[in-house]
Amino acid sequence: MLKHLAAVALLGSALVFSGCETLPTPGATVETANLVQLQNRTWIVTQIGNTAVRTEPTAHNIPSLQFDSATQRVSGADGCNRIMGSYSAGRDTLTLSQMAGTRMACLNSNGIDQKFNEALAKVTHYQVFGKTLKLLDRYGNLLIQLESAVQPR
Template sequence: MRTLFIALTALVLGSCASSKKGAAAEADLYGKEWKLMELNGKQVNTTAERLPTIKFEKEGARVSGFAGCNRMMGTFTINAEKLIFSPLAATKMACMDDNVETEYLAALSGVNTFSVDAGMLQLQAGDTVLAKFK
């Protein structure tokens, strides 16, 4: 019984340790192109030809990615547990297909914190998850 208790305690503590928020998760942002999986609580079409993405570059605190039709770019600031994007710029290609670009860019403008848990990036407004990436 004691061995089972110790094993369960280790499992719970280990799973809690994998969730990182704010500045503690900052290093996990870099060197990846994150692909959007969920936006405003709704699953995105993962069979789409190109999923919206986001990429963080430590040098220059730059952010860039694909918004669904256009490329987007800007800068960001991480301070304690806060993540704030500058107003993001985007190319201006005309988009004929239904895409999530407008909703995606609006969600990014509302982000003020983030976490990384089990290889998933969550961008949040307070406790509300706006976007999840893998």
């Protein structure tokens, strides 16, 4: 009888403790996965609106963005100037704020810097698929497409 009582008590306490464990919701898992893919890597601009952007690997200030998870800061270049600011990101939302940049005179930028900054001002959402990041407006229209930079080994 004592063994039976001890077994029931042990089983009951195991159920109580396992019932207190919280499982992540599917939405939280997706949000975490999206943030992990977005942050702490360099993204190179390949398209602004419907215009393809091609840059030489040796060019200075290649249009790019980096999202730092530790500081919630965004930095990069617009094709001419360095840019920086802060961001907050959710499952698929992205808010860029306090954006600032250097003001160098640039020749032969073909207006990429201006188009890039105008598009950044409209960003409200993002999508990450593998090595592709799409920055979207509130209607889901593509503003900027970026590819994850390949790091040399």
